[in-house]
Amino acid sequence: MKKYILDLTVKSVEQVHERYVLVKLTSKETLPQMLPGQFVEVRVDGSATTFLRRPISIHFVDYQQNELWLLVACIGDGTKAIGALKSGDVLNCVLPLGHGFTIASDNRKCLLVGGGVGVAPLLYLGAELKRQGVEPTFLLGARTGKDLLMLDEFRKYGRVMVTTEDGSEGEKGFVTNHSVLEQEQFDFIQTCGPTPMMKAVARVARQKGIDCEASLENLMACGLGACLCCVEKTTEGNLCVCKEGPVFNIKRLLWQD
Template identity: 65%
Template structure:
């Protein structure tokens, strides 16, 4: 897929909860490039002396009709805080699209389960929308500490069925995503997961136990985002490979995780 460096314009930037930004960008110079679900973009951060490198952010949603790219950003450092405080009309220099995304299940028997936690829910919305476009209904299983930590639920509900877990039980089933009753009530043909690593390891174990294919999306620290610098490597069955180029989405069988 061809990559572009574009000056995208901020349409809106909302904070769905404290510390998170929902950044909606548009391309003033043409259509939004083709982006596959699970791919990411690299955003330049201007006016931040401590931030030289771009920030890799996964694609939350793409609406080609309105020429919009949505990003859900966890504001954890100076770079992501600058991005989270961009204002409508601002320009953000963006490399798009990067990496390899999720496998798109197809066919009438396909029943994928999309599991997300924290800001890891971000790429699942666009992935779910793409599945739906292909006639496959996605099931979302989203986890959070508490009700207020969940974001974008209305958007997920437009795309597929949504099941929730919270650690305090304030909404959905109480506990972790791996403890949700849906795992035993229904049979899924594939599992696709993005979230904190301990959660992804736990989900991978459940999927493996059920003999279901499982993909996870990694977020190793990156510099170039193009497979040139070899900084973001993950130890896989093929040795150290660049998460930015060969991932960020991997089948768990390719990884050396203890699952």
């Protein structure tokens, strides 16, 4: 796909959690095509300690409103600077980058599993699946109920199941402990989140013989496969996650633990 370097205008910044903001961006021109699972590289202006662009998953694209949504975890100086943006500010982005999720267009029963800020790309994926006539089931995990993000948005596109480590909402435990994995049979699992969580999801998928894709969150600097800092060992050798991924079928990954 063609890549663009665009100055996008901040439409709004919404604090959805004490650590997360939802940034909605727009443009005078029609936004280019973007696929679920792809990401953008954001230039951070006004931060003396931030020299490299920050990779951020595409959370949602609303073509009717000409909006790109980014769900940002405000952790370091760079992401905190993004979270401090105001309506009317300009954010320079390189997009769309990477290879995204497979969009099932048949009657496959899809389970989308996310944890933490890893839930971000699953909203756009769920919307595209529903557009194709496939209503997904979301299985979203967090430490506590207050850490669950954007649940009402996810419910627009499918059934939502949740787990929390403290049991304050949904079922207590990790996403791989949820009863839906024992009670129902799925044809396809797609996941994004902390690596230990994704490896656990991949293990369950292998045990049950379910096709599975994972969106890796390796550290990325350039987003174009030039700097080699995001290399992942695969069945095909070392591959740059930013260029060959970030989405991989787990059969290509050396996740056998």
